[in-house]
């Protein structure tokens with residue numbers, strides 16, 4: 001489903017963020033990307049998502065080469081992948097419903113279908129009753145679940161999550177990982193970047209460890 005071959009990423013004016021990354025994630029797999037802060041976890045997810053391009057190397061997502069990106073391809077990828085951002089990136093002036101709906105509206109889905117899908121996604125994460133609230137009136141755990149609903153509403157085949165348990169207490173963190181496991185059981189390939197060892201140990205899934213931009217285990 002996801003393959004990287006000798007991928008390098010240098011940001012302008014900084015050291016190498018990723019060096020010679022070669023990895024493979026199978027369809028339907030659940031994996032963790034782990035490593036200390038600055039290791040390159042977020043960069044790795046962004047390369048898969050296509051919002052950053054590799055300096056060198058090849059990235060194949062669902063049989064398509066990420067380095068040959070055109071606008072049609074980008075639209076295809078956006079539909080295919082959901083991304084749960086570390087800082088949620090919820091729009092504070094929009095309601096929970098509107099935040100989730102936007103993910104479908106930008107894809108040109110008709111309003112009738114949008115409503116059905118959004119309410120289903122919110123129910124799935126247990127937030128149907130928060131549909132008309134503004135994000136900042138919710139707890140951190142609830143905001144995280146809104147961000148997850150927004151990533152899931154387009155029924156992606158790949159779900160990428162960046163430190164999804166970062167700001168949550170352990171019980172909530174476990175419930176978020178359980179949610180990802182459930183999503184994975186339904187067939188979605190899940191890639192979670194985290195430095196939270198407790199979560200990784202408890203989940204018992206494959207883990208790719210990176211340090212200073214290199215795979216070390």
Ligand SMILES: Nc1ncnc2c1ncn2[C@@H]1O[C@H](COP(=O)(O)OP(=O)(O)O)[C@@H](O)[C@H]1O
Pocket residue numbers: 011012014016017035036037038039040041042043044
């Ligand atoms: N947009 C950027 N511009 C320049 N350097 C960046 C940028 N994003 C990340 N980096 C650098 O790349 C390295 C890896 O960062 P990142 O992928 O965010 O690591 P992690 O998510 O594991 O903490 C760090 O040294 C970081 O400072």
Ligand SMILES: [Mg+2]
Pocket residue numbers: 041042043162163
């Ligand atoms: Mg990061």
